[in-house]
Amino acid sequence: MADRSIQASHPIHLEPALIARVLSGMQVQEQQRGLQDLLAGSASPVPVFSPEEVQFLTPRIAKALTAAGTGEAVSFQVTSPRQGTGRLEHSVTETTAGSLYAYGLSLYVTLSQYRYAPGQLHTNDPAHRRLPDPSGLSNRTLLFTPSAAQRSDSFRPPTGGSSTDRFLAIDYQLLQQASLLAPAIERTTPPVEHVAAPTREQLAGARPSDAQLDSPAQREAEIHTLKDLVIKKDLELEVLRKELQSVRKQLDSQKRKPTLPSKPLQTAP
Numbered sequence: 001m002a003d004r005s006i007q008a009s010h011p012i013h014l015e016p017a018l019i020a021r022v023l024s025g026m027q028v029q030e031q032q033r034g035l036q037d038l039l040a041g042s043a044s045p046v047p048v049f050s051p052e053e054v055q056f057l058t059p060r061i062a063k064a065l066t067a068a069g070t071g072e073a074v075s076f077q078v079t080s081p082r083q084g085t086g087r088l089e090h091s092v093t094e095t096t097a098g099s100l101y102a103y104g105l106s107l108y109v110t111l112s113q114y115r116y117a118p119g120q121l122h123t124n125d126p127a128h129r130r131l132p133d134p135s136g137l138s139n140r141t142l143l144f145t146p147s148a149a150q151r152s153d154s155f156r157p158p159t160g161g162s163s164t165d166r167f168l169a170i171d172y173q174l175l176q177q178a179s180l181l182a183p184a185i186e187r188t189t190p191p192v193e194h195v196a197a198p199t200r201e202q203l204a205g206a207r208p209s210d211a212q213l214d215s216p217a218q219r220e221a222e223i224h225t226l227k228d229l230v231i232k233k234d235l236e237l238e239v240l241r242k243e244l245q246s247v248r249k250q251l252d253s254q255k256r257k258p259t260l261p262s263k264p265l266q267t268a269p
Contacts, residue, residue: 001075001099005158006108008101010068018172019059021102021179022107023049026168027143045143048096050116053078065102073101073110073158081116092117099158102172106151109168110158111142130151135164142166147177 025043049057057076064074077097096114133139133156144150151169 001073002069002071003073003101003158004071006071006073006101008068008070008072009103010070010072010165011066012068013063014064014065014102014107014172016058018176019061020054021175022109022170022172023054023057023061024107025049025144025146025149025170025175026111027145028111028137028140028166030145031139031141046147048111048142049078049181050080053080053096056177068101073099075099077113082115103175105171107170107172109170110161110170111137111166112162112164113137114140116228129261133164137164139164140166142168144170146175146178147179174178 020121021024028048029045030043050062057078060075061076066120068074075097076094079095082092082094093113094117095113096111098109098111100107100109100206102108112135116134116135149171151171
């Protein structure tokens, strides 16, 4: 598909595994509309392509990139029956289409249609029913996972597109690094040990801890023991105090005794 508004690094050879990773990482998310949606919370993102569609598109996109020119984007389109349980559901086909091109280390993707079925209504809810949308994207946003590989800077979209077109700029070098790191992180992450909760029978038969075995009688006995120790220490201190008093009295009595006068020295005649 020739497009003079783009500058592509074509022809280019990209590994099919990388292209499959790009297609698998594309997701769409419903935007909240009415009060019921706000109360229900935001919808979870869903993949743009099923695994079978990724397997179908990957080799064809890889081959087209090797043959595309500098001013050409590679268009893609996949048509599949609507997933449902009834026969009427399987008779309706849905179309998802878009284009992409590579420039530098980035892959620029445009999604122009998502699960569009001619004649289908957006919703069975009359409050949310709107005019038919040939893109299927008027109320959806386009996301990518892992988000680290998505470029945050804006780029000029190709000319001639629709206002409902959704765009992504993916750094495929970062995407390759993220794909290589993911298995290493899974190997280094320790497994989470799940501890089973005890059953009622286990709780009923569980042996209480030592702290739970302490009855009021046991605590009172411990208090009496402590009191006895305190009384014993007091008695020992009282005995020591009396012994000190006795020693002091003895010392005082010795000091009070009169000393005998010494005999005078007799000199020889």
